[in-house]
Amino acid sequence: MTEKRKLTLLDIANELNISVSTVSRALKSHPDIAEETIRMVKEFAEKHNYVPNALAVNFRKNKTYNIGLIVPELVHHFFSTVISGAIDCAKKSGYNVLVSQSNDKLEDEVVACKTMLASSVDGLLISISNETVEGEHIKAFIDEGKPVIQFDKISDLLDTPKVIVDDFEGAYKAVSHLIDQGYKKIAHIRGRLEVKNANERAKGYKKALEDRGLEFDPDWVKVCTLINEQEGYDFAKDLLNSKNPPDAIFCITDLVALGVLKYLKEISVQIPKEMGVFGFSNWKLAEIVNPGLSSVDQHGYQMGETAAKLLITFLENKNEFINDTLELKTDLVIRGSSLRFENHANQ
Template sequence: MHGEFFLILRKSSNYFAPYRFPHLTRTTMIDKSKVTLKDIAKELGISVSTASRALKAHPDIAKETVRAVKELAEKYQYVPNSLAISFRKKKTFNIGLVVPEIVHHFFSNIISGAIATANQSGYNVMVSQSNDVLQDEKAAVNAMLHSGVDGLLISISNETVLGEHIQELMHAGKPVVQMDKVTDHLKTPQVIVDDFDGAYQAVQHLIQNGYRKIAHFRGRPIVKNANQRYFGYLQALKDAGITPEKDWVKHCVQINEAEGYRFAKELLEGPNPPDAFFCITDLVALGVLRYLKEQKIEVPGEVGLMGFSNWKLAEISSPALSTVDQHGYEIGVRATQMLLDSLAGASISSDAITEIKTNLVIRESSGRKKVQQQTQEALVGNN
């Protein structure tokens, strides 16, 4: 009987030794519906545990072995019995993920990073959204608990403060990792961005381009990352010797385009109009931009504008919107890996904080103030 041969590296004590083995020929008859991992392991002359790790492409298993196992699994249409695995290991291999919005560029990036990382370790991700409403978040977390998820990733709603519903899940022995929007009332690991520095850099950029009367449309005071962006705004003004105008700070509740439009109209039609806007999100900034375009106010030149989040819409707006990139995909990856490490038995401090740096994305909307350009041109002409 002629068979095919593969070279794998079988681990033996402290080294990997070469091993050769045949597997069944194409003429061998087998009932595909009854194939088990044990059958695949037996055919290849390896242990069941090695075959299992090879299916997951474990780094300790040689690439040749991984290829051989996967080829045979595909040939026999082998599908792991997830229910049996879950029962044996007392795990569902599902993790929950709750975000304020699914159809949102930043949060969709978080979701993509989380799913990619979880899948690499054999986990599935159950995604739900809170709509930034506390009651919806409670319902989502409760559903996750009763579905038996092994752990939870969450970016809390704008209405969440104490998070008792999340605490219930933790009391059930489920690890939780908070991302982006977090509350310090919950003692869980956090993966956040440096919102303070991102805001500071954004406002400093506007100042360097000649804008001095900078308004800020901020988020709710009970939301930690909104506060950090507000504090970064204030610090940038202070360091530039600019006294902030209380009336130029507006509190967004819905954090949407309509609020940006309404506040821009209110300030620019008032007695002391600002010459630039720094907004809590790109969506709010796009509302400001809509008003400016309707009024035929030159952007940049007369008014400068900065958003926060780096939405795709910011890139294609006219003029293109300057913003702050939060690196959502990386947040998803880091938070999920932290949760997986916890599920694997790693000791992770409940006050562990992973902070990801932001970076400015400079586009047209924050270009130099026109008045300053004219002044500089006059100075050059006089010389």
């Protein structure tokens, strides 16, 4: 008998001159099979490195034990922590996670979804791209009876459960902290107008100003398209060279905030004495830059874990899929970029 290809149940049956069903049941130590036959089959299987065909078993169960996970960016610190949380949770229940990225483009997201669907994943976890609106490619999963959980960046046009952070509260707390530190003219470099979490952060920013009776200048609000470091740099330059420059900037993400810090250092602005900066996401880079970047922690690991747990609960129990929204709380991580007064460090 050749050892060059994977051993099958049929191979074992032919070698031992017994039926395939007997081999299958013997490998499972079925009580109807004689002890001697079980011993013979298992010894032969072990000797010849037999590995069960998981795909065939799962096919009979109508499950692949694979979950699809699509994020805008794999290298983004927040999304990498989401992925870790989802994988750790899935592993505990015997599921694999197939990860793909959309590059924040609708076209790439459609391709990723079609690939996941063709791979027969049992369900999908997705943070939609900035360009996604209708989401017909995501509805295709639902049409096939496969559950979908949206997280972080979501669309209300898709009738699925959602796991998000309280973006409004996170922004409100960040701007309130800046006010407590004595900043009175606070700008906001925000995300796209059509993206829900960007809108919630913008609302939190404006509400904090209103509640504390501070000036709101529409010219202090700049809208990102790419949400990158260069936009932070360019918008900081615009703001600081305007007729009414701000004394603090609240940014949609830490990456944008890093661009702001870069420009302020170039023009020798003292941080935080002359200008405060606050980010959102709590990247690892926020700890490394000097001064450290204050940021809103979104708890990415917890988000990934929660989303995966929701999906697996449905897959395992087939309970009614209630399209609720689970909202996780944020925390402020205060560092040197906004800390004028030491007694306000713990928030």
